[in-house]
Every structure is written in C-alpha cells, then in structure tokens.
Amino acid sequence: MKPQVKIKTLSIDGRDIGAREDETILEVARENGIAIPTLCWLEGLSTVGACRLCMVEIEGSSRLLPACTTHVEEGMRIATDSERLRRYRRQIVELIFSERNHVCSVCVSNGHCELQSLAQALGIVRVHVPYRYPRLDVDASHPRFVVDHNRCILCTRCVRVCDEVEGAHTWDVSGRGVDARVITDLAQPWGASESCTGCGKCVHVCPTGALFEKGKSVAEMSKRRQFLPYLTLMREERR
Amino acid sequence: MPFIEEYQRIVALELEARKAITHRLLVCGASGCLSSGGDAVREALAAEVNARGLGREVQVKGVGCMGLCAAGPLVAVDPAGLLYQAVTPADAGDIVASLGSGPVTRLLCPTDTPFFTRQLKIVLENSGLIDPERIEDYVVSGGYQALIKVLTEMTPGEVIDQITRSGLRGRGGGGYPTGLKWTTVAKASGQVKYVICNADEGDPGAFMDRSVLESDPHRVLEGMALAGYAVGASHGYVYVRAEYPVAVRRLQTAIKQAKRLNLLGNAVLGTPYSFNVEVRLGAGAFVCGEETALMASIEGRQGTPRPRPPYPAEHGLWGCPTLINNVETFANVAWIVRRGGEAFAAIGSGKSRGTKVFALAGKIVNTGLIEVPMGTSLREIIEEIGGGVPEGRRCKAVQTGGPSGGCIPADHFDAPVDYESLRQLGSMMGSGGMIVMDDSSCMVDVARYFMDFCMTESCGKCVPCRVGTTHIHDLLARITAGKASEDDLRLLDELCELLQGTSLCGLGQSAPNPVLSTLRYFREEYAAHVGEHRCLAGACGATEEVTS
CATH class of the missing domain: 3.40.30.10 (Glutaredoxin)
Structure with missing residues (x-):
C-alpha cells in the first residue's frame, strides 16, 4: 500500500491540471501533452537542472524556474511558452552550437540528434554569437565505441547512467567552465578503462553524436533508449 | 559547575x-x-x-x-x-x-585621523588587541561569556529571539535575515543538524574574513557554538580556503584550545550540549562559496551547485537540515547575546542594522580594514576614513560586492551603505570588498577583468554561465581592443539578460552585474571604444590587475 499522496491543482498555459504533490512541473506537463524542451533531463536518471532549457514562468515570481526540478504547488499558474522563454531557449541552443564543433552534415547522428531537432523546433536558422571552434580530441581507443568531444554538450547523461543504472561510474567531468570535459576513469583513454563494462548505455543516452558505435557513418547512429524506462520500472517493482 | x-x-x-x-x-x-x-x-x-x-x-x-x-x-x-x-x-x-x-x-x-576615530568596532573589537593564538586573551576580554550565559540561563528559542531582534542580516552578500534562517533550521525536522561557517572568501580585493579568522578565531567559534545550541546542531564545519594558511593554523589552534577548556566538544561546560567543530579546506574554487557547492565539496564531491529549493535549511549537508552563515555573521553573534539584540539594533540605518567590515583596496590612501555602522555614506568611507585617492588623481568609482557587484560612480557617493541602497545603485553589499578606482581606470576594462574572473571560475555545469561568460568576456575584450561594432553592444545586452534570467546559481545570475552597472553609469566609455575606437581613460591594454 503506497503512502497517501496529496493532489494539487494548478494551471499550465491556461489549462487546469491535477497533479500528485511529488511530481515536477515537467512531468505533469508531459503527461498532459505540453512540450517543454530539455537536453540534460532523461526519464530514469537523476535531475541536475543544468541545460536551463526547461525554464518556465510562474505567476507571482519574477524568477524563472527550471520545470525539471521544481515541484508542483497548489494554485501555481505556469507559462511554458512566452515570447521571453522562446528567446532564451533559442539563445541557449545557440550558445551550445557556438561552444564546440557541431557540424551536422558530417555527424554520425545527423537526423537522429536531440540538439538538431530542438534547434529545428525552435526555428533557429543562424547562430548570433561567434563560434569558438575549439580544437578537441576524438578518443577511439575503445574497441566498440568512440567519444567525440567536439559534439559533447556536457549534459552529463552518460555520467549519470553509468553511475546510477550501470553502477560502474566510469564517466565523470573534469575541469571547469568551458574547459570542462567528460572523462573515463581518471582521464585515461576509454579503451584503457578498467571500470568500463562495455554495456553501451552511455552511448544510447547521449543526445548528440558525441558518443557513438564504431562502424557507423554519417547519419547512421540512431540511439535506442527503451532499456532505461524498462530498467527503472523493473527496479521499482522489485522494491 | x-x-x-x-x-x-x-x-x-x-x-x-x-x-x-x-x-x-x-x-x-x-x-x-x-x-x-x-x-x-x-x-x-x-x-x-x-x-x-x-x-x-x-x-x-x-x-x-x-x-x-x-x-x-x-x-x-x-x-x-x-x-x-x-x-x-x-x-x-x-x-x-x-x-x-x-x-x-x-x-x-x-x-586622531578619521580612519581611527570614525570606526565602530563589534566584529573587530578584539582585533589588534589580543593574541589570536591564546585562548586566555580572548577569555579575559569577555570571550565565551555569551556561551556560558546561554548554556546556563537561556533556551534555544530565547537565543534565536535575540538574534531576530538584533536585525542581523547575512554578511556574506545576500543579506538574508539571520534570525529567520536560524528559526527555519531550528524548526526543520531531523535528529542530526549541521552548522557551517562559510570562510571561502573569494572576491578579488576582499580580505575581511581572513582578517577576522587571523585576528580573533575564537569569536567565530563561539558564534558557531551559540548557533548550534540555538538550532539544535551538535556538529559544525568551517569551510576555509587553503590559500589562507595563517587563518587555518590559528583556527585549528583555537579549536584545540577551546576543546581543552571544554568550551567545545562533547558535553560543553558539563551541560548536555555537545558541539564539535572541524575545519575543511577548499581547493580554491570561487564557486564553492555558493552554499550548495560548498556542501558538495564538504561531502567530498565535485564543488558544483545544485538547484534550490530544497534549501540547505531543510535539505543540506548529507541531506540534513543545515545552517550556513558567513564568518562575519558568526563574529557578531556573541556580542549580540552578551549585550542583547536591542543594543545591536540601535546601530545602523533602515533595514540594515549593526556594523559592517569593509576591506579598502585599490587606488586609496588608507588601504586596510575598517568597521563602520551600516548607513555610513560611501563618501565618508572613501574620502574621510579611506583618505581618498592618492594625490594628483580624481576618484572615479568604487566597486563593491566583488564579481557579483557593480561599480558606483563618484557622483553617487552620498548614498548610504546598506543592503537596499547598494542594490538600487545596481551593485550589492557583497561580503565587503571595496575597490576604489581613479580616472586612470577604464571602466570597460574593469568589467572585462571581472568577467574574466567569472569565466575562469564558472563551474561549467549550466550552459548560460559556462558559455555565456566566455562570450561576454570575448565581447568586452573586443570592445577594449577597439574592434567592436554596435551589434556587439546589442549582443552584450542580450547575453547579460540571459545569464541573469537563466543561470543555475548566484555566480552566473550575478556575473553580468559589473557589466550592467558600468553600462549604466559609463555608457559613454563603451560608446567611445565602439564609435571612435578610443579609450577615454587612456588605459586599455595596460590595466592593473587588482590584487588583495
């Protein structure tokens, strides 16, 4: 028997909605078919609130709040799609594009990329900030997988899935600011990692072409994430 | 007993x-x-x-x-x-x-100069008078009397009541009412609670906390012990940066001495109250001054902030209710308990009560540390107490609040120094650093300096701060190099707004402040760089870096 859960009523974009008190704004919105863009959030992983794309406006508060980490409250009036929010989302995606070398036409994930689809959905046709064009490595030392730092957006989904679901904690982040990188073990080549089990979960949760399987050419790398909700569900049942 | x-x-x-x-x-x-x-x-x-x-x-x-x-x-x-x-x-x-x-x-x-006569010392009352490495010196000047009084005569509720009445607000920058914070932690449910002293002072040009820890470490420990009693915590941490070796050593000596006299440790003074304090060293990341990043660092994880709520008061260190206050906040507590909240509330102005310690740095005659009542005007602090800028130069602006604050031009120096007034001027109280600039400083370059700091210190977790600070810095560098266009100025405005609105923690949200405040008061300098490729101060390219 589950402990009693209170129900809150609130409104999102003018629609009246009921929600359990332990739900976040993002979960409730998605249940009701209201799309809020995200990149770092993924069902089945912990939330970090890092990409800042899911920011929403809440009536009576001058501050924007991330939908992924904010829990619902009674009487909340939420706007998910104002002119201001759309502008911020476009700017954030543009910042991501400018940060590293996201060249869709030669990317293994072209056509299957969350960053690319998001840019299309937001109607981005050009990037207004200068590109930084950093020189970054590609690590192909692993027998089956490759990490291409040029495409990484530091969403840390790989770090979380490896730690929370696979239990290996091969991935982590080193460095600070724009110099931050995802690393395997203590910044060893991935192929030399002793903790990596080779399960490939990181590759399939990666939203872009930063992690991919060897042998895939341009536009051939599509990701399969069905395992994640399935594993989460099975674990919850066992509890 | x-x-x-x-x-x-x-x-x-x-x-x-x-x-x-x-x-x-x-x-x-x-x-x-x-x-x-x-x-x-x-x-x-x-x-x-x-x-x-x-x-x-x-x-x-x-x-x-x-x-x-x-x-x-x-x-x-x-x-x-x-x-x-x-x-x-x-x-x-x-x-x-x-x-x-x-x-x-x-x-x-x-x-007999204003530097000495105009000050009012509460936090610094023992500084320069007692030997910080001898507990006897502190005890003779009334030290630990507040703790004895509280443990023998007062309930935790009465202690919080005194702090609330005093009107004390957080001295680390935010200005959150201390009494309210203590009440929240005291009311939070949980067997285990923690008290943390934030001594990760990182603003360029600020050295108040370092000085308090070096000059009077027992005062901070007593404040923490009082806080622990008030909120029901039996364990405290002082998170101090490793770049302060003298402060760390004196703090550790002080903890040992206080334990020997049973003023800290298990069963303090033979009462059922226990309070143990440990020192944790920061590895020099500015973002670790942000409370959630600081707690992650104490827990042994990477020092990156997490979204709030939940606030540390309910979900803090290792998930337990946690009280985090700054060094200077704790340094006020024993005085308030000894003399009563009303005595403290009698000093200051408006909603800012008591005194504030400021570190005067930059182009000023009397570089050093001062403590003045809240509400003292900037003019009095800079021109009278500080002695003004050295001969032959004109004072241009003062930067308060570090990389999160802003530049206040000399014609606003009549403004009183309190939390609200500084915020209205587009700056903030911050932890108390004041960097004075004369007419040889280029304000665009000053903004670039602070953005360089934020860019280097951004943890890289959220996109707006990680990438945004880099772009803003590059834009400012372009402006100072005389290579920027009107479009760049517009982009600068847009990026500043984005960072304020969407960054995860205070570092990113307030990083644009130095840019916005200089744009507000010194727009003509930006315009001259962009339109005429000229620096009005004649300084660009050779700016002195501010050191503490």
Whole structure:
C-alpha cells in the first residue's frame, strides 16, 4: 500500500491540471501533452537542472524556474511558452552550437540528434554569437565505441547512467567552465578503462553524436533508449 | 559547575600575570603585516627586550589586524596608546629604549585621523588587541561569556529571539535575515543538524574574513557554538580556503584550545550540549562559496551547485537540515547575546542594522580594514576614513560586492551603505570588498577583468554561465581592443539578460552585474571604444590587475 499522496491543482498555459504533490512541473506537463524542451533531463536518471532549457514562468515570481526540478504547488499558474522563454531557449541552443564543433552534415547522428531537432523546433536558422571552434580530441581507443568531444554538450547523461543504472561510474567531468570535459576513469583513454563494462548505455543516452558505435557513418547512429524506462520500472517493482 | 570555575580561575590567573607588566608592545601578525616583515619586527623587539633584561616588565605580543594595512608593519605601545608605522627590525632598539619616556617621533602614526576615530568596532573589537593564538586573551576580554550565559540561563528559542531582534542580516552578500534562517533550521525536522561557517572568501580585493579568522578565531567559534545550541546542531564545519594558511593554523589552534577548556566538544561546560567543530579546506574554487557547492565539496564531491529549493535549511549537508552563515555573521553573534539584540539594533540605518567590515583596496590612501555602522555614506568611507585617492588623481568609482557587484560612480557617493541602497545603485553589499578606482581606470576594462574572473571560475555545469561568460568576456575584450561594432553592444545586452534570467546559481545570475552597472553609469566609455575606437581613460591594454 503506497503512502497517501496529496493532489494539487494548478494551471499550465491556461489549462487546469491535477497533479500528485511529488511530481515536477515537467512531468505533469508531459503527461498532459505540453512540450517543454530539455537536453540534460532523461526519464530514469537523476535531475541536475543544468541545460536551463526547461525554464518556465510562474505567476507571482519574477524568477524563472527550471520545470525539471521544481515541484508542483497548489494554485501555481505556469507559462511554458512566452515570447521571453522562446528567446532564451533559442539563445541557449545557440550558445551550445557556438561552444564546440557541431557540424551536422558530417555527424554520425545527423537526423537522429536531440540538439538538431530542438534547434529545428525552435526555428533557429543562424547562430548570433561567434563560434569558438575549439580544437578537441576524438578518443577511439575503445574497441566498440568512440567519444567525440567536439559534439559533447556536457549534459552529463552518460555520467549519470553509468553511475546510477550501470553502477560502474566510469564517466565523470573534469575541469571547469568551458574547459570542462567528460572523462573515463581518471582521464585515461576509454579503451584503457578498467571500470568500463562495455554495456553501451552511455552511448544510447547521449543526445548528440558525441558518443557513438564504431562502424557507423554519417547519419547512421540512431540511439535506442527503451532499456532505461524498462530498467527503472523493473527496479521499482522489485522494491 | 566545575568547568565554569575553571574558566574563572583562568581569567583570574591571566589578570594576575598582567599586573607585573608595565608595557606591552603589540605587533600585528595578520597576513598584511606578515607580508611586509611583521614577524621579523616581533623577533627583533623580543630580542631587544631580553637583551636589556626587561623580560618581566615588557611583553612583546603578536596580535591580530590593526586595520591600517597600508602603513604596516604596525606596532602599538600599551598603555601609552602609541602606534608606530612601517616598523623595521632596525627600529627595535629605539622603540624599546623609548618605553617610559617620549615616543619615537619618526615612526609615529597619527591615531586622531578619521580612519581611527570614525570606526565602530563589534566584529573587530578584539582585533589588534589580543593574541589570536591564546585562548586566555580572548577569555579575559569577555570571550565565551555569551556561551556560558546561554548554556546556563537561556533556551534555544530565547537565543534565536535575540538574534531576530538584533536585525542581523547575512554578511556574506545576500543579506538574508539571520534570525529567520536560524528559526527555519531550528524548526526543520531531523535528529542530526549541521552548522557551517562559510570562510571561502573569494572576491578579488576582499580580505575581511581572513582578517577576522587571523585576528580573533575564537569569536567565530563561539558564534558557531551559540548557533548550534540555538538550532539544535551538535556538529559544525568551517569551510576555509587553503590559500589562507595563517587563518587555518590559528583556527585549528583555537579549536584545540577551546576543546581543552571544554568550551567545545562533547558535553560543553558539563551541560548536555555537545558541539564539535572541524575545519575543511577548499581547493580554491570561487564557486564553492555558493552554499550548495560548498556542501558538495564538504561531502567530498565535485564543488558544483545544485538547484534550490530544497534549501540547505531543510535539505543540506548529507541531506540534513543545515545552517550556513558567513564568518562575519558568526563574529557578531556573541556580542549580540552578551549585550542583547536591542543594543545591536540601535546601530545602523533602515533595514540594515549593526556594523559592517569593509576591506579598502585599490587606488586609496588608507588601504586596510575598517568597521563602520551600516548607513555610513560611501563618501565618508572613501574620502574621510579611506583618505581618498592618492594625490594628483580624481576618484572615479568604487566597486563593491566583488564579481557579483557593480561599480558606483563618484557622483553617487552620498548614498548610504546598506543592503537596499547598494542594490538600487545596481551593485550589492557583497561580503565587503571595496575597490576604489581613479580616472586612470577604464571602466570597460574593469568589467572585462571581472568577467574574466567569472569565466575562469564558472563551474561549467549550466550552459548560460559556462558559455555565456566566455562570450561576454570575448565581447568586452573586443570592445577594449577597439574592434567592436554596435551589434556587439546589442549582443552584450542580450547575453547579460540571459545569464541573469537563466543561470543555475548566484555566480552566473550575478556575473553580468559589473557589466550592467558600468553600462549604466559609463555608457559613454563603451560608446567611445565602439564609435571612435578610443579609450577615454587612456588605459586599455595596460590595466592593473587588482590584487588583495
């Protein structure tokens, strides 16, 4: 028997909605078919609130709040799609594009990329900030997988899935600011990692072409994430 | 109670020992004076006293910060009330010889100037008077009396009530009412609670917390112990940056001494209250001053912030309710408990009560540490107490609040220094750093300097701060190089708004402040760089970096 859960009523974009008190704004919105863009959030992983794309406006508060980490409250009036929010989302995606070398036409994930689809959905046709064009490595030392730092957006989904679901904690982040990188073990080549089990979960949760399987050419790398909700569900049942 | 008798015995012994002493030579031993040779001066004085066989009557004592760092190393003569400046070991002979007769005039530092007469000291009341490495000194000047009073006479609720009445607000920058924070933690449910002292002072040009820890560490520990009693915590951490070795050493000495006298540790003074304090060293990341990043660092994880709520008051260190206050906040607590909240509330103006410590740095005559009542005007602090900018230059602006604050131009110097007024001017109180700039400083370059700091210190977790600070910095660098266009200025505005609106933690949200405040008050300098490729201050390309 589950402990009693209170129900809150609130409104999102003018629609009246009921929600359990332990739900976040993002979960409730998605249940009701209201799309809020995200990149770092993924069902089945912990939330970090890092990409800042899911920011929403809440009536009576001058501050924007991330939908992924904010829990619902009674009487909340939420706007998910104002002119201001759309502008911020476009700017954030543009910042991501400018940060590293996201060249869709030669990317293994072209056509299957969350960053690319998001840019299309937001109607981005050009990037207004200068590109930084950093020189970054590609690590192909692993027998089956490759990490291409040029495409990484530091969403840390790989770090979380490896730690929370696979239990290996091969991935982590080193460095600070724009110099931050995802690393395997203590910044060893991935192929030399002793903790990596080779399960490939990181590759399939990666939203872009930063992690991919060897042998895939341009536009051939599509990701399969069905395992994640399935594993989460099975674990919850066992509890 | 045996422990309180022990405490009284120490006070009596110490007072007895002082009777034999006719003169005391107090030598500043805080980082400022140590860096200009204060240690050597103390050794020379001690050697001189011994050589003359005056070891019984004349005491040479290392004390904490005396405030006027610009004139260091400083030596005070007690009870003559003299202050000597820029003392060298070679002066030891003259100083010791002069005891009992006239002063050594060539070394005299006038103490009737506004720098000394206009200050009001609560946090710094013992600084420069007591030896920070001796608990006896602190105890004789009334130390730990507040703790004894609270443990024997007051309930936790009464302690919080006094803090609430005092109107004390967080001295680390945000200005959150301390009493309210304590109430929240006290009411939070949980068997285990923590008290954290944030001593991760990182603003360029700020050294208030360092000085308090170096000059009077027991004051901070007593404040923490009082807080622990009030909120129901039995464990405390001081998170101090490893770049403050002197502060760390004195703090650790102080913890050991307090434990030996049973003023900290298990069963404090024989009561059921226990309070253990540990020191944790920061590895130098500015973002670790943000409370959630600080707690992650204490837990041994990477120091990156997490979204709030939940706030530390309900979900803090290891998931337990946690009280986090700044060094200076804790340093006020014992005074408030001893004298009552009303006495503290009687000082200050508006919603800002009590005093505030400021570190004066940059182009100012009296570089150093001061404590003034809240509501003192910027003009009084900079021109009178600080002595204004050095001869031949015109004061242009003051930067308050570090990389999260802003630049206030000289024609707004009549504004009182309190939380609300500074915010209205587009800056903030911050932790108390004040960097004074004269007309040789280019304000665009100042903004670029602070953005460079934020860019380097951004943890990289959220996109707007990680990438945004880099772009803003690059834009500012383009402007100072005279290569920017009107479009770049527009982009600068847009990016600043984005960072304020969407960044995860305070670092990113407030990073645009130095840019926005200089855009607001010195737009003509930006325009000259962009339109005429000219720097009005003639400084670009050769800006002095501010050092603390």
